[in-house]
Amino acid sequence: MNIAIAGAGLLGRVVALQLLQHNKNLSITFFDKDSKEGVSAAGFTAAGMLAPYAELETAESVIFDLGYRSIALWPSLLKEVGLFDGYLQKGTVITAHPQDLGELEHFIGMLKRKVDTAEQIEVLDQSKMQALEPDLFTHQKGFFIPDEGVVDAQRFMAFSVNYFDRFENVTFHEYTPVERLESKTIYTKRRGKEHFDWVFDTRGLGAKEYFNDLRGVRGEVLWVEANDIDIFRPTRLMHPRYKLYIVPRGSGCEGIDLEYCKDCKLSQTTGYKRYIIGATEIESEDTSPISVRSSMELLSALYTVHPNFGEARVVNSETNCRPAFKDNLPRIENEVGLTRINGLYRHGYLLAPAIVEKALKEGLFLYRMELGL
Secondary structure, three states, X not given: OEEEEEOOOHHHXXXXXXXXXXXXXXXXXXXXXXXXXXXXXXXXXXXOEEOHHHHOOOOOHHHHHHHHHHHHHHHHHHHHOXXXXXXXXXXXXXXXXXXXXXXXXXXXXXXXXXXXXXXXXEEEEHHHHXXXXXXXXXXXXXXXXXXXXXXXXHHHXXXXXXXXXXXOOEEEEOOOOEEEEEOOEEEEOOOEEXXXXXXXXXXXXXXXXXXXXXXXXXXXXXXXXXXXXXXXXXXXXXXXXXXXXXXXXXXXXXXXOHHHHOOOOXXXXXXXXXXXXXXXXXXXXXXXXXXXXXXXXHHHHHHHHOHHHHHOXXXXXXXXXXXEOOOOOXXXXXXXXXXXXXXXXXXXXXXXXXXXXXXXXXXXXXXXXXXXX
């Protein structure tokens, strides 16, 4: 088959990966408005958290189910692109300041009412917290969710480019925005009208010409580096106004060709550990740099987690917009010759493998029907 993928962000790459896992001989053509490195994609900005329990606070149970399926699928996808250390599944720590412990207790109680498996969530007193995460010893109480994990989003985007470049049957049309698409057909200003056996629309907000109820939700993150604090697991700080997360990223950009990261202001300082700090959630499609207010809120909250963060260095900030529908749920639309996937909201890495798997199964059924099989 000759496949076209409109949009080479996280979703588009996962579609191609899953297709190539089944058949390395497929012809795949990417169309994207930006470069193939994907540094302007929402999938590059993301922290890559796989936290289905934490998302249950405001999400439907389908997000939890799809998230658990994605946790099972991510290791094989990362192995496929050669990113053997890009997946961490050591659980998530959730804590709060003493004045906000009621908020934390309410959150955990809500999780246990929604899903039976939440009973496995472990209560951490100060001594258990210190044993699990020594640098969080000042926190009196927390909870540990053992099954959650995180994907190194930035390295996944870079490694996937290296992977696709090895295939003669995979083509990138960079800086080639798709103006319109329909069953088996893509229209671009640069290349005109082109025909394929199947088209996948994974453009996110680029598909607003078709989805009139699609909106962007602005998210901002900071990258900081510190040499005197070690947090080993993704950590969430519950707060009445914002939900801070701290995601450890190791040091440097191991295994990445720095040409792919030249716009990211990444430090290569030996001995420093990098953390991604996020994230805001603003009803806006503005992608301008992070605001003073967001910076102050994120950094002041970070400093209260551990005072040594006061001497951390802010090495980068990222802003992007996540595509979402009114119900904040993902959407799959399949017809013969065309599959549209959109609306992953803030759940990109949590949902992408499972939602793509579901879309491909539905599309395969239609394809077989078309062939009379």
